[in-house]
Amino acid sequence: MRIVVLSSSSYSETGCAMAVRMARLGHVPVGALVLSTFDRRTLLRKMGQWGVRGAIRYARTKVNYGNGGGHQRVNNPHLESLLTYKSGVFRNFREVSAFYDFPPAVCANQNDPEAVAQLKKWSPDVLIFTGGNILRKQVLNIPRLGVLNAHLGLLPEVRGMSSVEWSLLNGVPVGVTVHYMDAGIDTGPILLRSEFPEGARCESLADLRNRLIAFGIEKMGEVVVGLDRGTVGPTPQSDLETDRQFFVMHDWLRTKAAEKLANGCVAAVASPRE
Amino acid sequence: MSSAEETRFSPNVRMGDSSAAPKFEERAPATPDRTAKAFAELTGLLGNPQRAFPLMRRLVSDGLRVTFESRHLYSYASTKHATAETLNSIMRWLLNAQRTDGGIAAYYSLLTGYSESYPEVTGYIIPTLYDFAYASGNVDYIAAAERATRWLLSLQMPNGAFPGGLHGSEPEASVFNTGQILQGLVRAHIEIKRAEILDAAIAAGDWLSGLQQADGSWSGPGAYQGVAHSYYSMVAWALAELSECTSNHRYALAAEKNMDWALSHFRDDGWIDGINLRGHPNYLHFIAYVLQGVLECGIILRRDDAVEAVAKSAWMLLRKFETNKYLPGAYETDFKSSHRFTCVTGNAQMSCVWLRLYEMTGDLRYLNAALKINEMLKQSIPHSGGKGIVGGVSGSFPAWGSYQPLRYISWGCKFFADALMLEQRLARSFEMSFPRALPCAS
Numbered sequence: 281m282r283i284v285v286l287s288s289s290s291y292s293e294t295g296c297a298m299a300v301r302m303a304r305l306g307h308v309p310v311g312a313l314v315l316s317t318f319d320r321r322t323l324l325r326k327m328g329q330w331g332v333r334g335a336i337r338y339a340r341t342k343v344n345y346g347n348g349g350g351h352q353r354v355n356n357p358h359l360e361s362l363l364t365y366k367s368g369v370f371r372n373f374r375e376v377s378a379f380y381d382f383p384p385a386v387c388a389n390q391n392d393p394e395a396v397a398q399l400k401k402w403s404p405d406v407l408i409f410t411g412g413n414i415l416r417k418q419v420l421n422i423p424r425l426g427v428l429n430a431h432l433g434l435l436p437e438v439r440g441m442s443s444v445e446w447s448l449l450n451g452v453p454v455g456v457t458v459h460y461m462d463a464g465i466d467t468g469p470i471l472l473r474s475e476f477p478e479g480a481r482c483e484s485l486a487d488l489r490n491r492l493i494a495f496g497i498e499k500m501g502e503v504v505v506g507l508d509r510g511t512v513g514p515t516p517q518s519d520l521e522t523d524r525q526f527f528v529m530h531d532w533l534r535t536k537a538a539e540k541l542a543n544g545c546v547a548a549v550a551s552p553r554e
Numbered sequence: 555m556s557s558a559e560e561t562r563f564s565p566n567v568r569m570g571d572s573s574a575a576p577k578f579e580e581r582a583p584a585t586p587d588r589t590a591k592a593f594a595e596l597t598g599l600l601g602n603p604q605r606a607f608p609l610m611r612r613l614v615s616d617g618l619r620v621t622f623e624s625r626h627l628y629s630y631a632s633t634k635h636a637t638a639e640t641l642n643s644i645m646r647w648l649l650n651a652q653r654t655d656g657g658i659a660a661y662y663s664l665l666t667g668y669s670e671s672y673p674e675v676t677g678y679i680i681p682t683l684y685d686f687a688y689a690s691g692n693v694d695y696i697a698a699a700e701r702a703t704r705w706l707l708s709l710q711m712p713n714g715a716f717p718g719g720l721h722g723s724e725p726e727a728s729v730f731n732t733g734q735i736l737q738g739l740v741r742a743h744i745e746i747k748r749a750e751i752l753d754a755a756i757a758a759g760d761w762l763s764g765l766q767q768a769d770g771s772w773s774g775p776g777a778y779q780g781v782a783h784s785y786y787s788m789v790a791w792a793l794a795e796l797s798e799c800t801s802n803h804r805y806a807l808a809a810e811k812n813m814d815w816a817l818s819h820f821r822d823d824g825w826i827d828g829i830n831l832r833g834h835p836n837y838l839h840f841i842a843y844v845l846q847g848v849l850e851c852g853i854i855l856r857r858d859d860a861v862e863a864v865a866k867s868a869w870m871l872l873r874k875f876e877t878n879k880y881l882p883g884a885y886e887t888d889f890k891s892s893h894r895f896t897c898v899t900g901n902a903q904m905s906c907v908w909l910r911l912y913e914m915t916g917d918l919r920y921l922n923a924a925l926k927i928n929e930m931l932k933q934s935i936p937h938s939g940g941k942g943i944v945g946g947v948s949g950s951f952p953a954w955g956s957y958q959p960l961r962y963i964s965w966g967c968k969f970f971a972d973a974l975m976l977e978q979r980l981a982r983s984f985e986m987s988f989p990r991a992l993p994c995a996s
Contacts, residue, residue: 320706433756446918523869527917527919527922527923528876530922530926530927530929532981533918533921533922533925536984539988540988
């Protein structure tokens with residue numbers, strides 16, 4: 281499989297872990313397209329959205345100095361097994377790509393003509409999206425099979441943003457859905473839908489989210505292997521007429537979702553079928 | 555209408571903007587001499603040069619915000635001001651805006667200061683005053699509501715109608731303003747139970763019913779620009795309330811007839827036709843009026859189809875708000891917009907609509923959007939400055955936007971106060987039902 285990983289930043293732990301996971305499965309990416317971390321537009325957007333202090337916190341997180349842990353710390357402890365190697369921790373795509381020998385490319389927007397040209401040059405079977413821009417048709421049409429996304433929620437029930445929190449508040453089991461991306465928001469055909477069995481054990485929303493990210497990377501691996509062997513196929517989503525898109529959750533509701541999680545009120549996972 | 559009246563109302567003065575904000579719709583001139591009106595407002599500033607400082611401060615502050623933090627107003631960041639604190643501040647603004655005659659000023663202009671009392675908004679501010687009095691336990695607001703009611707009763711015309719425009723003008727019966735005042739009278743009657751208030755409300759209701767066209771609309775004399783408007787659903791809402799209060803089904807029939815007429819203007823894609831304001835853009839304020847009127851009328855008359863139609867349009871606006879992080883102040887057909895300013899009042903009204911839809915449907919996405927838009931609006935309320943500024947809700951953000959530029963408007967305060975009180979009430983009921991109402995596996 282010719283895989284290209286798309287990432288929101290060179291310092292994205294999720295993106296790096298995804299690339300490592302694919303490499304360990306024997307599918308070393310043929311490239312990685314990452315957004316420039318300190319791109320002026322991104323920083324201005326974040327500054328407008330979160331204020332100057334928030335933007336600085338964002339920048340610190342991106343360079344992995346968050347929480348005062350120093351550069352050897354992995355922010356998401358559930359990715360530690362993927363991000364550690366014999367001499368240390370992968371801190372960015374440069375280090376991952378040097379280790380596994382694939383070329384990273386940096387862009388300001390994944391839909392830009394230069395980015396599109398680079399992606400075409402890699403001629404991928406699949407693109408694995410771990411973050412970045414809303415992808416336009418010119419990017420979605422490049423890979424032979426499609427663009428894969430691990431959505432942190434069960435589709436079609438919870439599309440869009442803050443899916444973990446919305447799942448908790450709406451009584452939908454938490455889980456991950458690996459699907460092909462299309463022009464809609466999380467509306468593409470589903471390849472794998474997995475409920476997360478350990479939701480009730482999580483201590484906080486951040487803990488649950490971190491675990492789900494790791495769970496999603498694991499499931500993405502299963503899908504890629506399945507696609508390679510021809511054992512996994514897409515199923516179109518049902519009920520697309522109903523608008524199930526959710527948006528960024530307000531802090532007050534997020535607190536309620538956290539309380540629900542703390543009380544162990546996580547919707548039951550359906551019993552596994554024989 | 556004489557040009558002297560136009561100048562006195564000075565309803566649509568905007569600096570260097572060709573569009574007009576028809577809040578004082580019953581008096582908005584067909585061919586306004588905007589230069590003359592702008593000159594009149596500027597003269598107001600020359601007469602009171604002390605207003606120059608707050609004016610410059612607001613212009614500079616909005617200018618800086620737009621230049622350096624263009625998205626800040628639209629961000630999801632929590633404000634430093636609690637809902638209760640902001641609500642108190644807004645309600646104090648309304649109390650300060652009450653004139654000695656008992657009427658409430660339409661606006662505080664950064665150029666000319668307080669306007670004359672405005673019957674229309676005085677009417678529909680009455681329910682807000684009572685709601686806040688009960689929520690806060692402050693009886694000053696009950697006294698203010700009673701003063702406002704007394705003043706309104708003194709304005710009623712022999713035929714039962716109420717005049718449009720600001721107080722002091724030549725009285726001219728107005729359908730829309732009578733409807734808005736009727737809301738206040740119905741609430742005042744519920745609170746005070748005095749025969750003269752009920753009689754006045756019934757006379758207003760009779761006048762409105764008598765003037766209604768066969769198709770359910772109001773056009774011709776008493777209607778703005780002589781034509782029917784879908785935002786007159788606000789009048790239907792008042793009639794539906796009168797019907798509930800008097801148990802007279804005749805008013806409910808009139809309300810339902812107008813609601814059906816308004817519903818016939820809802821397109822499949824959610825857009826609403828028939829706002830029909832010649833010479834004015836479709837401000838969000840008026841779109842939200844249609845939605846509020848039809849929704850509240852639909853709830854009172856138990857018409858699920860009306861609630862569903864409103865939900866469709868409100869959802870379109872919710873998606874736009876969530877995607878673009880703000881709602882433009884005015885729209886072309888199909889919710890398209892090229893406007894960069896935001897109509898603060900329209901935002902507050904949409905918050906009310908979303909909160910009521912959350913209450914009706916239980917869909918938390920409406921509550922979520924309302925919490926966010928309220929958060930953003932709180933950021934636009936001044937917490938320092940003189941009387942007329944602190945706690946004021948401006949017509950537009952930035953202040954020079956084309957809807958009621960350079961003014962803090964009383965109906966903006968009313969709708970934002972309503973939204974914050976609704977938020978408080980629904981948050982309390984959410985807390986009380988939490989987590990029982992939410993599916994819980996354990």
